[in-house]
Amino acid sequence: MTAPLDASAKGVVHAAGEKRRPWLxxxxxxxxxxxxxxxxxxxxxMIVSSFKPDTQIFGDLGSASAFLPxxxxxxDNYQGVFERVPFARFLINSVIISVVTVGLGIxxxxxxxxxxxxxxxxxxxxxxxxxLATLIVPxxxxxxxxxxWVNQLPYFDGSIGWLDTYEVQIIPFVxxxxxxxxxxxxxDSIPKELDEAATVDGASWFRIYxxxxxxxxxPAIATVAILTFLPAWNSYLWPLMVTQSExxxxxxxxxxxxxxxxxSWGQIMAYASIITVPVLVLFVAxxxxxxxxxxxxxxxx
Amino acid sequence: xxxxxxxxxxxxxxxxxxxxxxVRRTAGVGWAMLAPAAVLMIVFLIIPILLxxxxxxxxxxxxSPVPAKFIGIDNFVRLFGSATFWKSLLNTVxxxxxxxxVQSGLALVLALLVNAKVRGTNFFRTVYFxxxxxxxxxxxxxxxxxYQQNGLINxxxxxxxxxxxxxxxxxxxxxFALIVMSAWQAMGFHMVIWLSGLxxxxxxxxxxxxxxxxxxxxxxxxxxxxGLLQTRTFIxxxxxxxxxxxxxxxxxxxxxxxxxxxxxxxxxxxxxxFQQQQxxxxxxxxxxxxxxxxxxxxxxxxxxxxxxxKR
Numbered sequence: 001m002t003a004p005l006d007a008s009a010k011g012v013v014h015a016a017g018e019k020r021r022p023w024l025x026x027x028x029x030x031x032x033x034x035x036x037x038x039x040x041x042x043x044x045x046m047i048v049s050s051f052k053p054d055t056q057i058f059g060d061l062g063s064a065s066a067f068l069p070x071x072x073x074x075x076d077n078y079q080g081v082f083e084r085v086p087f088a089r090f091l092i093n094s095v096i097i098s099v100v101t102v103g104l105g106i107x108x109x110x111x112x113x114x115x116x117x118x119x120x121x122x123x124x125x126x127x128x129x130x131x132l133a134t135l136i137v138p139x140x141x142x143x144x145x146x147x148x149w150v151n152q153l154p155y156f157d158g159s160i161g162w163l164d165t166y167e168v169q170i171i172p173f174v175x176x177x178x179x180x181x182x183x184x185x186x187x188d189s190i191p192k193e194l195d196e197a198a199t200v201d202g203a204s205w206f207r208i209y210x211x212x213x214x215x216x217x218x219p220a221i222a223t224v225a226i227l228t229f230l231p232a233w234n235s236y237l238w239p240l241m242v243t244q245s246e247x248x249x250x251x252x253x254x255x256x257x258x259x260x261x262x263x264s265w266g267q268i269m270a271y272a273s274i275i276t277v278p279v280l281v282l283f284v285a286x287x288x289x290x291x292x293x294x295x296x297x298x299x300x301x
Numbered sequence: 302x303x304x305x306x307x308x309x310x311x312x313x314x315x316x317x318x319x320x321x322x323x324v325r326r327t328a329g330v331g332w333a334m335l336a337p338a339a340v341l342m343i344v345f346l347i348i349p350i351l352l353x354x355x356x357x358x359x360x361x362x363x364x365s366p367v368p369a370k371f372i373g374i375d376n377f378v379r380l381f382g383s384a385t386f387w388k389s390l391l392n393t394v395x396x397x398x399x400x401x402x403v404q405s406g407l408a409l410v411l412a413l414l415v416n417a418k419v420r421g422t423n424f425f426r427t428v429y430f431x432x433x434x435x436x437x438x439x440x441x442x443x444x445x446x447x448y449q450q451n452g453l454i455n456x457x458x459x460x461x462x463x464x465x466x467x468x469x470x471x472x473x474x475x476x477f478a479l480i481v482m483s484a485w486q487a488m489g490f491h492m493v494i495w496l497s498g499l500x501x502x503x504x505x506x507x508x509x510x511x512x513x514x515x516x517x518x519x520x521x522x523x524x525x526x527x528g529l530l531q532t533r534t535f536i537x538x539x540x541x542x543x544x545x546x547x548x549x550x551x552x553x554x555x556x557x558x559x560x561x562x563x564x565x566x567x568x569x570x571x572x573x574x575f576q577q578q579q580x581x582x583x584x585x586x587x588x589x590x591x592x593x594x595x596x597x598x599x600x601x602x603x604x605x606x607x608x609x610x611k612r
Contacts, residue, residue, distance in 0.1 A: 032414055032421075036428045039489070043431055045453060046443050061456035112338035121328035127335065134346055136598055140546040140567045141591040144574035144583040145352040146345065148363055153344075175341035205330045234436035236549050241575045252438045256553075265446055272439040283434045287427055290434070294490060295497035 041067055047277065050077050050269040057265055077270035084267065086246050090254040091274070097169050097250055098232035104174045105228045106221055112175070113183030114209045118195055128184070131177045140237065146172065147241050164244045173232065179224045182296065186220035187213060223293040226286075233279060251275045353591060356584035363578035376585035386586070389557075389564040392476055396483075396565070397544035404484040405491055405536050412495035413525075426496075430489035437486060441553035444482040445469065448554075469555055472562035479550050479563055487543065491536050498532030499525070534605040541597050545590065566590050 044067050049057045051073040060066040081087050115121075116128050150162040150172070162168040190213055198208050214221075236252045243249045252275065258268045283290050357376055361369035380386050415426045432440060447453040448468035455465035468478040502525065510520045548567040551557060557564035557572070566586060574583025 028414065032425050035411065035414070036425060039432055039485070040428045042443055042447065042453075042485075043435065045447075046439075058451065061451075061453055062460055066453065066456075108337045108341065111334040115331040115334040119327045119331035119334075121331040124331070127339070130347075131342070134342070134350075136542075136595070137346075137350060137591070138542050138546045138594060140548060140570075141587050141594065142346070142349040142353055143567075144570050144580060144587055145356050146349040147575065148356065148361060148580040148584075149349055149352055151363060171341065172345035175338040175345070177342070177346075180338060205327070205334070209334070230434065234438070236436070236438050237552075237571065240552075241571070252436060255438055255442060258442075259553075268442055268446070272442055276435050276439050279434050279436075280431060283431070284427065287423075291426070291430070291493055294433075294493045297494070 043276075043280075046269050047273050049266060050273045051075070052077075052266060054264055054266050057269075077264070077266040078274070080264065080267045081271045081274070085254055085257050087251070087254065087271070087274075089246060090249055090251040093166075093248055094233060094250040094252070094275070097166065098229055100166075101170050101173050101232040102225050102228045104170070105176055105179055106224055108174050109176055109179035109224065110183045110214065110217065110221070111209065113180045113187055114213060116180070117184050117187035118192070118208070118213070119205065131180055134177045135181070143237060143241070150242070163242050164248065166248055168242045169235075169239055169248070169250070172238075173228075173235075176228060178297070179228060182224055182227075183217070183220050186217055190216050219292075222286075222289050223296055226290055226293040227297065230279075350591075353584050353587050356581050357588045358585075359581045361581040361584070363574065363580050365578075369581065372581070376582050379582065380585050380589070385561055385564060386566075386569060388561045389566050389569045390589075392561075392563060393545055393547060393565045393567075395476065396480060396547055397541055400480050400484055400544050401537065401540050403480070404488055404540055405533075407484065408488045408491035408536070409495050411488060411492040412499060415492070416496060416499050426492075429492055432486045433489040435486070437549040438553055440482065440486045441550050444478075444485075445554045448478050448482075470559060472559045475555055475559060475563045479547075479554070483544075483547070483550060487540075491540065494536055494539075495529070495532060498529045502528040530605060534601060537601050537605075538598050541601065542594055545594055545597070566593075 048067060048069050051069060052060070052071060053074070053076065056071045057066075060071065065071065116124055150168050152160065153162055154160055155162055155165070156167070194212050195208050198212055203211070234252060235250070239250050239253045240256075243253060246254075251271075255268070255271055255275075258264070258271060356369070358371055358373060359369040360372050360375075411429055415422045415429070449455070450465075450467040450470070454468070458465040466474050468474050506524045506528070507520060510524050515523065546567055547565045548571065551563050551565055551568045552571070555563040557568050567590065570583045570586040570590065573579045573586065
């Protein structure tokens with residue numbers, strides 16, 4: 001906020017430069033604020049417009065009121081969204097899919113990481129190597145072969161093909177190489193003496209995993225939860241291809257309906273706001289955890 | 302723990318025995334705990350990757366009563382003879398070549414701007430990061446409206462007396478429009494990665510440099526930049542792979558048009574493999590895509606490793 005504070009800034013503004021250019025901290029701060037507008041205004045515009053009728057959205061465009069909650073505000077767009085599509089269903093589907101993916105992912109990946117980090121058995125190094133090697137493969141390269149493949153797989157009731165189910169949107173994304181890697185790294189930092197003591201006490205390995213290691217792994221669990229939740233909630237390409245019925249379709253794919261029917265931008269903004277704002281609120285509330293998770297994804301290189 | 306403390310020397314035998322049995326049981330337990338993840342990864346990752354290679358040489362269809370037949374390199378002949386494919390590949394490469402330096406460079410600027418330990422930086426960091434937690438589908442819809450002929454951007458340009466083009470409807474501006482929007486969405490992500498890299502550089506280096514009278518720019522060139530080598534490699538590889546995977550924006554906003562000017566490799570793979578159900582042909586596109594991603598990653602890794610050795 002103030003120039004003297006800025007002077008202590010490391011790597012950006014330096015005392016030496018400041019004496020020669022006293023305006024520099026102010027310029028830097030102005031730039032920071034300008035960038036805030038660049039990143040924040042479009043989202044503000046989206047939320048504000050969701051409360052306005054279409055005519056007013058277009059009318060406000062050229063002025064500052066485009067970004068302000070002024071004029072005739074109502075929840076009509078929100079009501080319209082729920083009337084036009086089975087939106088409640090879409091939302092519930094998105095919640096089910098992402099929550100189950102995150103939950104199963106934490107259990108399955110942490111168990112695998114535990115085995116790789118705490119237990120000694122032949123083939124361990126190779127398994128870890130293969131898991132890390134798969135990190136480089138983007139999902140998009142194998143999406144089409146995977147689509148063909150899940151259509152050939154026997155389903156739980158004995159029929160063939162997984163298309164148009166919850167399972168096909170969840171199970172392929174439960175095991176995750178990067179989650180295993182994050183857990184593996186974290187488990188390695190928990191002292192092994194704890195296991196030894198517990199073993200002597202007669203605790204089984206599973207018990208050690210459940211009662212000693214996992215309770216200590218809070219930060220890793222948070223990181224994995226965030227890094228699995230975001231792609232699950234935001235996933236688009238896969239549900240677009242594997243869902244046909246509205247009863248299992250997630251909200252991201254549902255937004256396509258609004259491009260097909262006569263377009264109401266107010267409703268689109270309302271739809272977009274509902275599926276975005278909860279995530280934004282979560283992000284702002286758990287900002288530190290979010291930022292740390294993303295930062296930790298940088299260590300893989 | 303209690304037992305080891307209470308019973309000292311006499312208990313060492315049962316303890317050792319207990320340990321030996323645990324070691325023997327370890328392998329079994331290890332594989333058992335690994336099994337769920339291993340099975341899932343084999344079925345939903347390893348097999349599909351191998352299938353990409355296999356299906357690319359067949360005429361497999363998504364839904365077909367007849368089993369797939371081996372057809373040699375027919376898919377590739379058709380692929381390399383297709384103007385749409387070359388156009389899509391070219392678009393993807395242009396997209397990557399532009400967005401990699403732009404996005405990573407601007408993300409570094411953002412990181413430097415919010416690296417300062419002053420009040421308010423946390424707020425700025427949060428705002429710059431907001432688009433990252435917004436889904437690409439939502440961002441695409443939002444920007445589709447902003448890019449309209451009578452949309453937000455042209456209205457703002459109109460205030461400055463500029464008549465903006467129909468950004469997405471004009472084949473000369475459509476790809477550019479996608480680049481700007483994609484960089485806007487993902488920049489905060491790479492800002493955070495740069496930040497975590499910046500924080501690994503010891504503060505004493507900066508103190509020493511400023512004692513030696515190094516200018517801001519000299520400090521950046523001789524302390525910051527070399528200290529970010531690993532971060533740089535990681536960021537280059539992730540942006541490049543993400544750029545080559547471009548799909549959502551295209552599917553939501555332009556459907557590859559106008560005149561294929563925004564068609565991409567993944568968009569073509571989805572169009573042929575999903576809409577037209579030609580899994581074999583789509584797999585050959587995926588395989589080409591896979592080879593490109595692999596090559597790019599290896600080259601980038603090699604280039605940065607080389608620099609590391611020289612120092």
